[in-house]
């Protein structure tokens with residue numbers, strides 16, 4: 001029977017169902033991968049399969065597509081992340097391929113398009129270090145050199161490991177005067193189960209964020225031997241009690257309003273303590 005486990009003695013799980021979804025696109029940012037065609041013109045294709053660690057980005061590109069063929073021949077590419085508001089540009093490329101003739105499995109549903117940038121109503125702009133253009137309108141653009149292509153065990157796609165050699169970010173998604181992307185300002189186009197989404201509002205952060213800072217007064221107090229406790233954090237405000245190191249008496253209560261300090265205060269609770 002549908003949804004039953006192979007084990008006849010298994011208890012049915014009331015909270016979960018066993019399903020066979022057609023795709024496993026849980027929700028990852030979509031990107032536009034630009035590659036170089038044999039005639040030197042650029043190809044551009046939408047994709048979402050990727051992960052990035054350190055300076056390496058790994059893309060999952062299907063076998064039989066123009067993009068994978070292109071990087072096998074010319075090992076350079078650009079990965080262009082559109083913002084959520086730009087989803088229509090991505091969708092304009094969803095039924096075309098740079099392959100001519102159109103591969104059999106796409107015949108009837110896809111058509112050959114040699115001018116992908118024009119089709120998407122996007123502008124190619126020369127890269128600094130690779131011979132493949134970037135998408136001018138994309139807020140985040142990565143120039144990358146392909147280091148290895150590993151065929152998937154199923155033969156369906158290739159895993160393209162590429163070294164990111166330059167990052168271009170629109171000013172409005174960066175923090176001026178730093179090399180940081182502003183996580184609040186950046187709205188990638190999220191692709192989840194064949195639908196596009198904007199991201200929601202911030203719900204948390206990790207301790208490594210550059211945007212959480214211990215208030216200078218608390219830092220000074222700690223250095224001078226005092227102890228402290230965050231007495232409240234939430235709803236856009238926080239308070240820190242500066243305490244005497246001996247008896248723990250309250251010496252001063254500091255109210256925080258700076259966003260980085262509010263994050264720092266809230267993180268004290270995220271790390272195990274209960275909000276009072």
Ligand SMILES: Cc1cc2nc3c(=O)[nH]c(=O)nc-3n(C[C@H](O)[C@H](O)[C@H](O)COP(=O)(O)O)c2cc1C
Nearest residue numbers: 045046047048049061062065066067094096097098
């Ligand atoms: C939102 C979206 C995400 C996609 N993700 C991928 C992907 O991760 N990898 C891939 O190879 N194709 C992906 N595709 C499909 C390719 O874009 C499509 O097969 C296209 O024809 C490839 O073009 P090309 O043959 O010119 O490379 C995606 C398409 C869309 C619209």
